[in-house]
Amino acid sequence: MMRSGLVTLxxxxxxxxxxxxFVYNNxxxxxxxxxxxxxxxxxxxxxxIEQRVALLSEWHRSEEIPxxxxxxxxxMTLDLKNLTAAQLNAQEEKLRAHTNRIVKRVAPDLxxxxxxxxxxxxxxxxxxxxxxxxxxxxxxxxxxEEEVRQVYxxxxxxxxxxxxxxxxxxxxxxxxxWSNDLQITTSDWSDHQTNLRIRINQxxxxxxxxxxxxxxxxxxxxxxxxxxxxxxxxxxxHNRDVATRYIVEIATQASDKQIxxxxxxxxxxxEIALAIQ
Numbered sequence: 001m002m003r004s005g006l007v008t009l010x011x012x013x014x015x016x017x018x019x020x021x022f023v024y025n026n027x028x029x030x031x032x033x034x035x036x037x038x039x040x041x042x043x044x045x046x047x048x049i050e051q052r053v054a055l056l057s058e059w060h061r062s063e064e065i066p067x068x069x070x071x072x073x074x075x076m077t078l079d080l081k082n083l084t085a086a087q088l089n090a091q092e093e094k095l096r097a098h099t100n101r102i103v104k105r106v107a108p109d110l111x112x113x114x115x116x117x118x119x120x121x122x123x124x125x126x127x128x129x130x131x132x133x134x135x136x137x138x139x140x141x142x143x144x145e146e147e148v149r150q151v152y153x154x155x156x157x158x159x160x161x162x163x164x165x166x167x168x169x170x171x172x173x174x175x176x177x178w179s180n181d182l183q184i185t186t187s188d189w190s191d192h193q194t195n196l197r198i199r200i201n202q203x204x205x206x207x208x209x210x211x212x213x214x215x216x217x218x219x220x221x222x223x224x225x226x227x228x229x230x231x232x233x234x235x236x237x238h239n240r241d242v243a244t245r246y247i248v249e250i251a252t253q254a255s256d257k258q259i260x261x262x263x264x265x266x267x268x269x270x271e272i273a274l275a276i277q
Contacts, residue, residue, distance in 0.1 A: 031053060032046055032049055032050075038125050038129065039121045039125040039128065045117075048112065048116065049113065052109040052112070056105060056106070059105065061277055064102070065273050065277045068098065068269075069270060069273050071094055071095075072266050072269055072270045075091065076267070078091075080251040080254045080259055081251075081259075083248050100222065104222055106221070107214070107222060111213045111214040114203065114204065114217070117204070122204045126197070126200070126201060130197065133190075133193040133194070136189070137190045137193075141190075143186075145184060148184050149180060149184070153175055153179035156178055160250060163261070163265055164258040164262055165261035167250075168253065168255070171250050174253075175246075181246075182238075182242055183235040184235075185232060185239070188229065188231060188232040191232075192227070195229075196227065199216070199219075199220065203217070203220070
């Protein structure tokens with residue numbers, strides 16, 4: 001979906017995980033390339049993005065990067081072998097706060113861009129969103145429960161290995177148990193995408209009213225969880241609790257080599273952040 005994909009892109013480019021100074025310094029071009037997968041922009045719209053990204057980058061370098069450096073230092077001091085659920089939840093809350101500050105900063109600029117879309121661009125945008133959603137639905141509707149859980153397990157293992165390196169057999173078994181304890185959300189997300197398309201279409205139809213557009217963008221981006229169905233919200237909360245329990249268990253089993261890998265990973269991100277600053 002464009003909405004969540006765009007937020008993810010902005011956060012990846014602006015958070016430490018942007019990866020390289022080249023990527024960071026060419027954020028406007030990358031964002032335009034991403035958006036044009038959904039809608040062809042005219043030169044005025046591209047100029048607007050370039051201007052807004054320049055201001056956003058200046059704010060991010062001066063105000064946000066120092067927050068990331070401080071947080072990375074804090075993460076490096078965590079004693080993984082004695083990690084608690086409370087500590088993990090506190091760190092996740094800080095990470096969400098980083099993302100939310102960016103989203104709040106970006107939302108008005110996206111509203112300005114939407115305000116300037118033509119009718120033809122709106123039709124093109126909605127068609128492309130529909131295609132993306134259809135691909136998601138087709139992909140997961142073909143999988144049975146066992147296959148979906150296998151996808152979950154592979155994603156979890158990849159994420160854990162990014163931070164700890166190669167997992168032990170006991171940790172791999174915990175990953176398998178983790179994926180089995182999750183509530184499957186693929187059909188819920190598909191239904192959510194359908195409802196979001198309705199909201200996005202309403203947003204686009206009222207784009208001539210900039211104030212109304214900004215309010216709706218704020219809901220879609222800043223308060224997106226308010227749009228979840230009760231069932232999806234319940235499953236997400238359950239899955240977060242499950243994730244917390246298993247992350248703590250996997251972390252407390254970390255070997256000295258895995259702890260070294262974890263701290264080296266954080267140190268690499270810190271170097272990137274300082275280079276950007």
